[in-house]
Amino acid sequence: MFTIDDLGDRLGGYLPQEEIQQVKRAFYYAEQAHDGQRRRSGEPYVTHPLAVANILANMHMDHQSLMAAMLHDVIEDTGVSKEALAEQFGKPVAELVDGVSKLTQITFEDKAVAQAENFQKMVLAMSRDIRVIIVKLADRLHNMRTLGALRPDKKRRIARETLEIYARIAGRLGINTIRVELEDLSFQAIHPMRAERIKRAVSSARGNRRSAIREVQSTLQKSLDDEQLAGTVIGRQKHLLSIYKKMRDQRKPFAEIMDVFGFRIVTEDVASCYRILGIVHNRYKPVPGRFKDYIAIPKANGYQSLHTTLFGSRGMPIEVQIRTREMEAMANNGIAAHWLYKAGQTTHPIAEGSHARARAWVKGLLEMQRHAGDSLEFIEHVKNDLFPDDIYVFTPKGDIMELPQGATVIDFAYSVHTDIGNNCIACRIDRHLAPLSTRLESGQTLEIITAPGARPNLAWLNFVTTAKARSAIRHALKHQRQAEAGQLGRRLLNKALAEFDTSLEELSGGVMPRVLAELELPSEDALLESIGLGARVSNVVARRLLDMEQDTPSGHGTDMHEGMRPLVISGGEGMVINFARCCHPLPGDPVVGHLSVGKGIVVHRAECRNIVEHKNDPDKLFALEWSDEISEDFPVGLRIEIESRRGLVAELAGLVTDADANIERIGIEERDVRLSTVHLTLSVKGRVHLARIIKRIRNMSNVEKITRVAN
Structure with a gap:
């Protein structure tokens, strides 16, 4: 013991x-x-x-x-x-x-x-x-x-948590010895029979290949000795989980995975690493595209090594890692090597660099924690962030930035700084303009173009991959939504108060605090946000404010909508005024608004049948009016019945483009041998613009019928 x-x-x-x-x-x-x-x-x-x-x-x-x-x-x-x-x-x-x-x-x-x-x-x-x-x-x-004493279900739960969080953190901090053992122990707890079978197969395979391994090892060692280079050749073993993952993900049989010989060469200094690389490439032919230089560009956890794959004498692949003794210590102990060198009262740049990177990573976690909506969202961000495969790109000044495989321009912008991500409007990759959704590749140089008033786009969440970008976008959108909801809430409340020739600014100072206390809200901003998001009705709040002002129950009647001036909308209000997809309202259409909880005001055409169900709730219905200044485009659906013929789609596209509109979606279904129905979704400026497009389509030959899709 x-x-x-x-x-x-x-x-x-x-x-x-x-x-x-x-x-x-x-x-x-x-x-x-x-x-x-x-x-x-x-x-x-x-x-x-x-x-x-x-x-x-x-x-x-x-x-x-x-x-x-x-x-x-x-x-x-x-x-x-x-x-x-x-x-x-x-x-x-x-x-x-x-x-x-x-x-x-x-x-x-x-x-x-x-x-x-x-x-x-x-x-x-x-x-x-x-x-x-x-x-x-x-x-x-x-x-x-020491999991053996626990129930099987508890073993599996602890093992999954270990695999998802602790093994990944060990990898992120470069502590490879702990990472490998945690992964293998977790694998054995989750899949005990599979682990046992792979363990027996590995033991058997190693016994059968012992002579071949010794032959390669002695050949590599002799090559170093002939060149008088100090270096030790060590056979490298695959661990159970990595074998299982390769069998599962690459759909390879066990024999094919074990056919790869793995060796590590540990030497004295960086110059010797590159000389040894030349020697092994001279001894065995290298496999094209399989060389990686992690010495010049270390991994995020401080790992440094040269990786190369060679064709062995029997045609079997040989994987070789070449590194210094300090790099070997870093590969095994990662950030813990920082204290190893400190204990000897010396400092080493590799260990110091790893410690700085670890602190930067933890700082990034804290930033994600502040932005995350709740603890589960935060832990999902962390899981996504914990050490995927990496690519390396450059800033215009030549600084190296490390990003996960599949990262986009937006991910890069947020990795530089949150404000740069939030204000990003365009990007140059190797001096050429590129879309913000472009997937990045190693070696590219990126320049981000920003604008002070720019904001993150909800669509970015569909393609970003890094946890930092995802949490920062959500955080910014949430604040943007709150600000817009507050502005809309103020407009709605002032509109309700205007019917009684008053406004928020004209109410006496003691009224608002009393109403907030009654509603159990912390601030006026919280009240306005709740009105803008549809959680409270502006008319009811206005009545309460007026009652407080006069200290008497309101005698203003029950229907404040009668004779009220319509709310003016332009389409550019942001996320708290939404346009119903059922009826696609356009500028020029008579419209009404429905206050929907969490969405703000949803705008419908006045004749839309979906608005009928809300007629019984007049407090949540608003008369709306289009602004004279509208610069947005609005979607609208058309159904066209037309005789089938070649070149029909091209002709329609040409007509729409000439009318200064865009086709969002097009679909064709055959009704019978002669007629087809074209379903067209367009982006237009308004009702007048749409009428002009419909007139052009009607002038096409063989158009039987054209209708605007109502619901």
């Missing part, structure tokens, strides 16, 4: 004696605090914090992290307070323990919501000290190693 003395001996390799004593003191404190507590397996509870500290010792973490590992369950599971820990072990250790402690369980209807809330808290703790997440990962790793 592993003891605290065994851990002390291991720590002696890199920590001074006084720090080891502090770690031991934390263990004895935890042992006393957890006295009498046992794990489900029956072992004393203190074996868990000791095992977590041992995992961190393998990564050469600092003594404060090890102390936090010893104490990480003390606050939740015993009566010890954070203040008591700070007094005993110092504030930094107490803060770490507070961040790592299994988070206080809140009662939620949904376990997914509870996990999302807990993850949000963990992000806040990470932002204060990134070591929190490293200790948390070690805690999760030991829990995964």
